[in-house]
Amino acid sequence: MLLDIKNLAVTFGSGHDPFRAVSGVDLQVAPGEIVGIVGESGSGKSVTMLAAMGLIDAPGRVTADQLTFAGRDLLSMKSREKRAIIGAEISMIFQDAQSSLNPAYTVGDQLLETLAEHQNLKGAAARARALELLEQVEIPGARSRLSAYPHQLSGGMSQRVMIAMAIACNPKLLIADEPTTALDVTVQAQIMELLVSLQRSRDMALILITHDLAVVAEVAHRVAVMYAGEIVETAPVPQVFATPRHPYTQALLASIPEHSKGASRLNTLPGVVPGRYDRPSGCLLVPRCPYAEDACSRAHPELVLVGDAQARCIKPLDDEGKPRA
Amino acid sequence: MIQFLLKRIGVVIPTFLGITVLAFALIHMIPGDPVLVMLGERNIDPVYYREAMHRMGLDLPLWQQYVNYLGRLLHGDLGTSLISQTPVLEEFRALFPATLELSLAAMVFAVVFGLAAGIMAAVKRGTVVDHTVMGAALTGYSMPIFWWGLILIMLVSVHLGWTPVSGRLDIEYDIAPVTGLMLIDTLISGEPGAFASALEHLILPAIVLGTIPLAVIARMTRSAMLEVLREDYIRTARAKGLSRSRVILKHALRNALMPVVTVIGLQVGTMLAGAVLTETIFSWPGIGKWLIDAIGRRDYPVVQGGILLVASMIILVNLLVDLLYGVINPRIRHAR
Ligand SMILES: Nc1ncnc2c1ncn2[C@@H]1O[C@H](COP(=O)(O)OP(=O)(O)O)[C@@H](O)[C@H]1O
Numbered sequence: 001m002l003l004d005i006k007n008l009a010v011t012f013g014s015g016h017d018p019f020r021a022v023s024g025v026d027l028q029v030a031p032g033e034i035v036g037i038v039g040e041s042g043s044g045k046s047v048t049m050l051a052a053m054g055l056i057d058a059p060g061r062v063t064a065d066q067l068t069f070a071g072r073d074l075l076s077m078k079s080r081e082k083r084a085i086i087g088a089e090i091s092m093i094f095q096d097a098q099s100s101l102n103p104a105y106t107v108g109d110q111l112l113e114t115l116a117e118h119q120n121l122k123g124a125a126a127r128a129r130a131l132e133l134l135e136q137v138e139i140p141g142a143r144s145r146l147s148a149y150p151h152q153l154s155g156g157m158s159q160r161v162m163i164a165m166a167i168a169c170n171p172k173l174l175i176a177d178e179p180t181t182a183l184d185v186t187v188q189a190q191i192m193e194l195l196v197s198l199q200r201s202r203d204m205a206l207i208l209i210t211h212d213l214a215v216v217a218e219v220a221h222r223v224a225v226m227y228a229g230e231i232v233e234t235a236p237v238p239q240v241f242a243t244p245r246h247p248y249t250q251a252l253l254a255s256i257p258e259h260s261k262g263a264s265r266l267n268t269l270p271g272v273v274p275g276r277y278d279r280p281s282g283c284l285l286v287p288r289c290p291y292a293e294d295a296c297s298r299a300h301p302e303l304v305l306v307g308d309a310q311a312r313c314i315k316p317l318d319d320e321g322k323p324r325a
Numbered sequence: 326m327i328q329f330l331l332k333r334i335g336v337v338i339p340t341f342l343g344i345t346v347l348a349f350a351l352i353h354m355i356p357g358d359p360v361l362v363m364l365g366e367r368n369i370d371p372v373y374y375r376e377a378m379h380r381m382g383l384d385l386p387l388w389q390q391y392v393n394y395l396g397r398l399l400h401g402d403l404g405t406s407l408i409s410q411t412p413v414l415e416e417f418r419a420l421f422p423a424t425l426e427l428s429l430a431a432m433v434f435a436v437v438f439g440l441a442a443g444i445m446a447a448v449k450r451g452t453v454v455d456h457t458v459m460g461a462a463l464t465g466y467s468m469p470i471f472w473w474g475l476i477l478i479m480l481v482s483v484h485l486g487w488t489p490v491s492g493r494l495d496i497e498y499d500i501a502p503v504t505g506l507m508l509i510d511t512l513i514s515g516e517p518g519a520f521a522s523a524l525e526h527l528i529l530p531a532i533v534l535g536t537i538p539l540a541v542i543a544r545m546t547r548s549a550m551l552e553v554l555r556e557d558y559i560r561t562a563r564a565k566g567l568s569r570s571r572v573i574l575k576h577a578l579r580n581a582l583m584p585v586v587t588v589i590g591l592q593v594g595t596m597l598a599g600a601v602l603t604e605t606i607f608s609w610p611g612i613g614k615w616l617i618d619a620i621g622r623r624d625y626p627v628v629q630g631g632i633l634l635v636a637s638m639i640i641l642v643n644l645l646v647d648l649l650y651g652v653i654n655p656r657i658r659h660a661r
């Protein structure tokens with residue numbers, strides 16, 4: 001496994017009542033694999049990946065039974081060692097590319113910084129490499145963009161620059177956290193295409209966080225569905241669309257037509273993701289689940305194996321999409 | 326950038342004219358007869374009085390007097406001291422380096438320690454370090470300069486005997502002014518011990534004058550840093566695997582500096598006001614002490630010319646700060 005996460009928990013706030021933003025998350029990513037992570041806003045997708053990157057700040061706390069990258073333990077690693085991996089072997093791009101670039105430095109400066117930090121590449125060689133990277137992310141007029149400041153770039157162009165920085169050191173894993181949510185529809189498709197073609201040509205693994213299930217269906221090999229800080233279902237892509245096992249996944253799928261771009265609420269499920277103070281005991285979906293019954297509130301369901309899929313439900317859906325008796 | 330520059334300079338010219346009006350009006354607002362005031366004499370022969378009035382152009386309409394005054398300014402004529410009979414501009418030139426040296430030293434002190442304290446407080450937000458730094462800044466900010474100067478003199482100069490009480494240099498040294506900045510002139514002179522003596526004299530007044538700007542800079546730096554540290558691009562910098570110090574000093578500080586530079590510019594005005602007091606406390610022979618002495622001696626041409634010059638300096642520095650702001654912030658440089 002390239003990335004291997006077992007029982008990851010992230011808590012915010014201190015004292016007697018910390019908030020578990022993420023808990024019990026297991027996630028494995030193989031080399032060259034594309035894993036989609038889906039779920040409504042606030043379900044813990046970003047926090048999970050930031051924790052893997054080591055970017056959760058105190059007072060936030062990260063614990064896990066295992067958090068390894070290519071066999072190396074990221075949790076116990078010294079920060080210097082970890083910094084050598086982050087930004088080089090694992091890199092990440094974010095939702096709002098424009099505000100993710102430093103307004104005070106040129107595109108070139110920010111690219112060169114990564115090359116200098118991880119590959120000790122400087123001077124003319126570094127500039128040539130920076131130019132090459134901008135061309136690889138298909139930025140027109142790449143040479144002149146090197147001296148551009150972020151405020152002179154469009155959102156799509158900024159995301160391309162972010163991608164160029166992310167792939168600068170040939171990462172084995174790229175984490176893309178809603179990379180197209182903030183962009184125009186036409187640009188969204190271009191950026192997705194770029195990401196997938198880079199993933200193929202470089203054979204890197206890609207974790208794609210998105211609201212857009214249509215995109216997941218098209219590009220991902222496997223999907224993890226998150227709800228209220230937990231993974232509620234994980235399955236290979238064809239199966240998850242044909243036979244969802246968790247009622248929440250089923251509701252997500254039912255909402256695709258209306259919500260192909262950026263869903264923050266689901267028409268098919270009433271209510272919202274429970275926040276800090278209204279998490280039910282037992283199954284977290286109880287208040288919203290059409291199949292909920294008394295047994296659901298009694299104990300917190302574990303992930304159970306159903307064919308190729310794992311679902312966190314006491315009566316996972318059958319092939320007809322009906323709850324098992 | 327050129328447009329930005331022209332715009333700033335376009336604002337400076339009316340401001341400068343406004344100041345000339347004020348300086349011009351000053352002499353007419355002084356209680357008493359301006360002729361007597363300017364001559365610095367009483368009981369003058371009426372013929373001589375009228376002659377003097379005519380000679381000084383005081384019998385002309387006010388607007389014409391102002392135009393003449395502007396004309397003289399353009400030729401660098403700011404009047405002549407009643408006491409020393411030296412042109413005001415010449416006296417200013419001789420004394421200004423002392424004030425410049427003191428202000429520069431105070432500013433360096435304030436910027437270096439203010440930035441460091443502000444950055445530390447922001448990075449260690451909510452900890453003992455943060456509370457200590459901010460408590461000290463608040464105290465420093467509300468410290469009356471006169472009182473603070475006297476305390477330091479009593480403690481450091483008198484009680485501990487570490488630094489001299491007043492002046493710029495021990496009298497045993499005779500340094501020819503080259504730049505007018507004592508630290509540099511003593512170095513050039515090569516006289517052993519002279520530089521150390523100049524430094525010893527400078528330290529305490531610089532600390533006193535720099536204390537308020539330091540406190541202001543520290544507080545501004547802290548709040549600007551706290552804001553910037555929450556930005557998305559800081560997360561990006563960290564995701565690149567950069568070291569903590571690089572993220573803070575390169576990515577955060579550069580953006581936090583923009584408001585801080587403005588505040589530093591505004592402090593220059595405060596500082597020149599503070600220099601008047603500081604120079605008086607430490608008998609520092611600069612323009613602050615010169616102005617206070619001139620007021621005491623009713624040397625009105627010096628007061629008029631001195632205020633004009635000091636105000637011009639403040640305008641000039643603020644212009645420089647604006648330009649610096651443009652250099653730091655690409656968004657301003659490229660703004661249409
Ligand atoms: N730094 C933080 N401090 C406290 N709570 C946080 C922090 N970051 C995220 N959260 C909370 O954690 C939960 C998951 O957030 P997030 O991972 O951003 O959701 P999403 O799935 O939309 O990416 C949310 O309830 C959010 O409010």
Ligand code: SF4
Pocket residue numbers: 246247248283284285286289290291292293296301312313314315323
């Ligand atoms: S455990 Fe019950 S409430 Fe939870 S998803 Fe399954 S059926 Fe719905």
Ligand SMILES: [Mg+2]
Pocket residue numbers: 045046047177178
């Ligand atoms: Mg998110």
